[in-house]
Amino acid sequence: MQDTPLSGPPGPTLFVTGLPVDCTNDFCKSIFGQYGIVKDARMLPVLPGKTAAAAVVEMNTADDAKWIVEHVNGNVPQSLTTPVTVSFKFRGFKGKGEKGFGKGFGFGGLDLGGGKGAESGPNPAAAALLQVLVPLVAAVAGGGGGGAAEGGKGAW
Structure with a gap:
């Protein structure tokens, strides 16, 4: 596999x-x-x-x-x-307390950009998964902190 x-x-x-x-x-x-x-x-x-x-x-x-x-x-x-x-479960998701996404959630190994080269692009499966996980993480974290795009301590 x-x-x-x-x-x-x-x-x-x-x-x-x-x-x-x-x-x-x-x-x-x-x-x-x-x-x-x-x-x-x-x-x-x-x-x-x-x-x-x-x-x-x-x-x-x-x-x-x-x-x-x-x-x-x-x-x-x-x-x-x-x-x-x-x-x-994908290996890139780090547990609570690790630097990364908003208040302690990270997506370490998750490749959103698809790597280098003319054929690479965003990973649609990863993007769809993030659409599900972002609201969940925000709810667990109490809505505070935000991701890097919102000025938080994200690893984007």
Whole structure:
């Protein structure tokens, strides 16, 4: 498997998209609990106008997470009516307390610019992910600080 910023090295934490907008943490746990022990499932805020939700799901083992990426990604899990997209949590996201995005959130290895060369450009998957994560980070951080573009201590 190629190690890209959005796939990261296989670990127990997954990023899931394509969930129903009314999905709860508990329902998300039950969906992925069919495939192994779920340590935690956190639904991300749904932006206005979006027709699907996203979640961060932490499985008990990296093997359980790997199985889900290989077998559930692109398919319709039992209890749902539409396919979900499942990938490993990208490696560039730093935990709370690290310099980077606003009040202690960083996106270290996330390549938003696509690198050098005429064929490179913005990473659309990264941009879409940031559209989901920016409001979440702002909510967790209490709306203060802001990113570098807003005068905060961001690593942009």
